[in-house]
Amino acid sequence: MDVAISAVASEFVSRFISFLVNKYSYSSHVRLEEKVERLKNLLMRVHMVVEEADGRYIMNSRMMMQLQLLSEAMYQGYHVVDTFSYQSLQDKGISEVCNSSVLPSAIPLKRTRTIACTRKDKVANLELDGALESMQSVVDNMMEFVVLLGGCDRMVRRPYDSYLYYENIMFGRHVERQTLLNFLLQQNQPGDEPAVLPIIGGRTVGKKTLVAHVCRDERVRSRFSSVLHLSGENLLKILEHESTILGEMLVVVEFATNVDDNDWRTFHSFVKRLATGSKVIIISKLQRSARFGSVKPIFLNNLSYEEFSYLFKTLAFGSANPKEHPLLVPIAQEYAKVLHMEESLLIVNTFANVLRNNLNVRFWLCLFNKSRRMIERNLSIYGVDLKIHMEQGYPLHLTDYASNPLRAIPYSTTVPRKKELPKVTLGELLQDPSVRPKGEFNLVTWESMIPPYNSSSYFVPDWVQDTPEGTPVSGRKRRGLHV
Secondary structure, eight states: OHHHHHHHHHHHHHHHHHHHHHHHHHHHHHHHHHHHHHHHHHHHHHHHHHHHHHTBOOOOHHHHHHHHHHHHHHHHHHHHHHHHHHHHHHHTTOTHHHHOSSHHHHSOOOTTSTTOTTOOHHHHHHHHHHHHHHHHHHHHTOHHHHHHHTTSOBOOOOGGGGOSSGGGSOOSOHHHHHHHHHHHHSOOOTTOOOEEEEEEEOTTSSHHHHHHHHHTSHHHHHHOSEEEEEEGGGGGGGGGGGGGOOSSEEEEEEESSOOOHHHHHHHHHHHTTSOTTOEEEEEESOGGGGGGOSSOOEEEOOOOHHHHHHHHHHHHHTTSOGGGOTTHHHHHHHHHHHHHHTTOOTTHHHHHHHHHTOOOHHHHHHHHHHHHHHHHHHHHHHSSOHHHHHHTTOOEEOGGGSSSOOEEEEOOSSSOOOTTSOEEEHHHHHHOGGGOOSSOEEEEEEEOSSTTOOEEEEEEOOTTTOOOTTOOSSOSOOOOOOO
16 A cells, blocks of 8 residues: 555656646746747847948948947847747757758757757757847947937938849948948048058958949949059059049059059059049958058958858748748758858858759758868868868869869969850759760859959869879979968
């Protein structure tokens, strides 16, 4: 009898504890969802202000600092919401995200990652509390910014500035755009030398895109009679056209290598003779180029992971709702991490377009695995990250995307461009490897959707006659590279 009573009591206690745990878990989850809704409401208010600020001319430097804080908090907030939304989908019974027979082998689901299937409510609660506190602080201090923003002039919008996707417009760089606009629209005092603004940033961070975007502004277009583009190699060719240069000029100079100080002094002395109000913009990845500036340089860094992830997922899903494709969300997050680590901002559109055209889990996983193997292959051949060896001018091994060995060689002085060859875009190759032509062809890895419509092409030799892997492009002895 005592044994039976003990068993019944034990069962009762066990069920009571289970009831309390379930009740606590449910109430805790409800509180988390309430916090997420609060965060979404705050995000909507902040995003509305950031979008409005993008359509105004902001001349106040402190307002631009506030805009920077708003945009950073906005992307961090979206990242937290995405993390919780994915976890919430799992909690509602979409266990195949964790139990899928294909997902674990392709993407390691660790506790510390945003796609973790076992993240505790306590951890999510702490993240939400931090995001809410940060976002609430931003909103509380936003009133003065909104009031002052109402006094800023509106920009004239063009039709393609309201496209749904970010592939046809410039994404982010809110403060940098305003800074460049202010520089170009500020009136020079009579007798002042033309102001020189250096824009410094690494490869593929969007320096030329930023300049091209701002130069489309109506006020900028009406301010300057013409825009002259020069490179460091032909810097002094401007001297040959002195008689044809009339009115206020905007001179955009790109320095791919270091420029001799004497050449710069000769160029600058000529620029001084231009009409009052002329401006000079220097585009360079070299920090030393900042010494030529007469105003504080604009330094362009890589997008933060939160900002990059927001961009990539927005492009990859397009008009589709990520909640309707929960198995694709962790793949998109991991893909964003891989591309962000390689600082592949230029090709984000290419991969996102391919993914958006085929919202299939196996296709996304297949392409993700190919990309990861491609990066590992190039790392094993050259011993350095993909970004570094591309800057060094070595071939890009894309065999993982093709049915046969594929070695893409960048065009250079030793590899002259062959325009007569067939052309295939990287996006076409990713979607269907069979589109590869027989023999040699040009591979277009990316094409800009906005002026100046830049593109990047590689020469792909016939794979049957291709040279052994690891051979440098120029035939020179490879320099020692450090990992």
